[in-house]
Amino acid sequence: MEATVSNTGTEGKVWGGGNKPLKTSYGKMMMWFFILSDALTFSGFLAAYGFSRFKFIDSWPIADEVYNHFPGSHGDNPMYFVALMTFILIASSVTMVLAVDAGHHNNKKKTTFYMFLTIIGGAIFLGSQAWEWTNFIKGTHGAVETKGGQILQFVDCHKEDSHGKLLRVSVEDFAKVSHKERVQHKSKNGLWFVSEPALPKYSVQDIVTGFNSHSNLAVRTQEIMPNIERLKASENPADVTKAERFERMYVNADKTGQKGVLTRAESEKALKDAVVYVKGANLVHNEYGNRLFGDFFFFITGFHGFHVFSGVVINVIIFFNIILGTYERRKNNYEMVEKVGLYWHFVDLVWVFVFTFFYLV
Amino acid sequence: MAHDHGHTEHKLAIFRGRLKFKSNVQKIWGVLIFLSLVTIVEVGLGIYKPSFLVDNYFVGMKYLNWVFIILTIVKAYYIAWDFMHLRDEKSSLRRAVVWTAVFLICYLIFILLQEGTYIEDVKTNGYVKWNF
Numbered sequence: 503m504e505a506t507v508s509n510t511g512t513e514g515k516v517w518g519g520g521n522k523p524l525k526t527s528y529g530k531m532m533m534w535f536f537i538l539s540d541a542l543t544f545s546g547f548l549a550a551y552g553f554s555r556f557k558f559i560d561s562w563p564i565a566d567e568v569y570n571h572f573p574g575s576h577g578d579n580p581m582y583f584v585a586l587m588t589f590i591l592i593a594s595s596v597t598m599v600l601a602v603d604a605g606h607h608n609n610k611k612k613t614t615f616y617m618f619l620t621i622i623g624g625a626i627f628l629g630s631q632a633w634e635w636t637n638f639i640k641g642t643h644g645a646v647e648t649k650g651g652q653i654l655q656f657v658d659c660h661k662e663d664s665h666g667k668l669l670r671v672s673v674e675d676f677a678k679v680s681h682k683e684r685v686q687h688k689s690k691n692g693l694w695f696v697s698e699p700a701l702p703k704y705s706v707q708d709i710v711t712g713f714n715s716h717s718n719l720a721v722r723t724q725e726i727m728p729n730i731e732r733l734k735a736s737e738n739p740a741d742v743t744k745a746e747r748f749e750r751m752y753v754n755a756d757k758t759g760q761k762g763v764l765t766r767a768e769s770e771k772a773l774k775d776a777v778v779y780v781k782g783a784n785l786v787h788n789e790y791g792n793r794l795f796g797d798f799f800f801f802i803t804g805f806h807g808f809h810v811f812s813g814v815v816i817n818v819i820i821f822f823n824i825i826l827g828t829y830e831r832r833k834n835n836y837e838m839v840e841k842v843g844l845y846w847h848f849v850d851l852v853w854v855f856v857f858t859f860f861y862l863v
Numbered sequence: 864m865a866h867d868h869g870h871t872e873h874k875l876a877i878f879r880g881r882l883k884f885k886s887n888v889q890k891i892w893g894v895l896i897f898l899s900l901v902t903i904v905e906v907g908l909g910i911y912k913p914s915f916l917v918d919n920y921f922v923g924m925k926y927l928n929w930v931f932i933i934l935t936i937v938k939a940y941y942i943a944w945d946f947m948h949l950r951d952e953k954s955s956l957r958r959a960v961v962w963t964a965v966f967l968i969c970y971l972i973f974i975l976l977q978e979g980t981y982i983e984d985v986k987t988n989g990y991v992k993w994n995f
Contacts, residue, residue, distance in 0.1 A: 526956060537960070538963060545972070546971065549968075549975040557983050560983070560987065596892070596895045598946075851939055851943065854942065858932065
């Protein structure tokens with residue numbers, strides 16, 4: 503160990519850089535400053551999410567309607583799964599801090615055990631996130647996108663779900679598949695240097711035909727219903743006109759906070775602008791609403807997931823080093839466990855914010 | 864070794880000294896229970912959405928969202944102070960990390976949300992029409 507410590511002759515001297523005003527080692531301090539910079543990166547992402555959300559405040563997707571899956575259950579279960587993920591991460595944070603504490607007491611056995619639990623917790627979290635992504639990418643009901651980039655979803659006007667909203671209907675349940683000449687261009691049977699992505703399952707015409715033969719259906723737009731009474735009572739004539747437009751176009755104009763459901767006539771008119779069938783999500787289209795919504799979801803939860811992944815990898819390395827006795831030989835109370843612990847807690851800290859801004863607010 | 868580790872001694876009181884623990888391990892479990900309670904409250908509010916909190920606004924945001932954000936900051940505080948041991952660090956290190964983040968993030972949030980709101984205003988009250 504002595505070989506790695508350089509004596510500069512300035513130990514204890516204030517101006518020689520020999521004393522430690524912050525009473526902490528170089529490594530730990532650098533970990534703190536790395537965390538600070540990473541915190542600013544995540545804040546940048548989340549603030550950008552907030553920017554886009556405030557920009558489209560009247561039409562942003564409602565989180566409860568997007569993330570409502572729970573393993574082994576088909577119903578509408580908002581929140582439960584992410585709440586579970588939050589608990590898993592907090593629990594793995596606790597095992598981490600217990601490992602740090604055991605390290606401070608130079609208890610190799612306990613440190614190893616708690617590091618192992620932390621790794622397991624991280625792995626379960628990553629698995630949960632993969633499941634969450636799968637559901638997001640696969641989608642549930644499908645929708646159509648219009649020329650202007652708006653998403654039109656479908657509801658049954660005669661049925662309500664458990665939250666008192668008109669029941670969502672999957673495009674698959676009513677679209678009429680017609681015979682199509684057009685097939686996907688593949689390089690093996692066409693131009694070898696040209697390829698195209700898979701064609702949508704339904705053409706817009708299939709959906710419109712199906713829609714016309716089901717008179718109970720209506721189109722749901724992204725627009726969120728404002729407090730219509732407040733708008734009508736407003737002094738500003740623009741607000742009154744706005745309220746009139748809402749009452750003319752939407753059947754649920756009185757339901758503040760719900761997504762607007764168009765009248766049958768308005769629905770048919772809106773479908774004239776539809777250009778493509780969208781199911782699930784990718785970086786360009788998503789069935790949930792604003793295009794940016796999918797992008798931010800993938801980017802921010804992905805960046806966080808990448809942090810968790812690298813955290814697990816680092817934890818595994820540290821775990822084996824503990825077993826090999828590397829930190830025991832260093833005789834510095836397992837400081838490396840403390841440093842990687844700081845990173846791991848930071849990942850948990852970020853998740854607390856992601857949880858709030860993606861799922862709660 | 865020449866390294867000085869002052870971390871075997873921990874400050875064991877939370878809630879401004881109202882709740883004292885006997886050992887660091889006990890404090891860790893105590894903080895876990897507290898964080899879990901806060902999360903349960905958040906999830907409960909997220910599922911039931913009391914109308915009083917949803918219908919009333921403060922500085923352009925629902926009461927409910929304010930509650931969520933404040934509870935999130937409370938959770939962040941206990942994670943940083945007790946799990947990341949900021950409570951046990953020298954105040955100069957704590958301030959260097961925390962205040963830097965707080966000032967920069969507040970500025971960032973202010974400027975971006977302000978601009979987002981402005982653009983929304985131009986979009987809805989300006990010239991962009993919602994006619995697909």
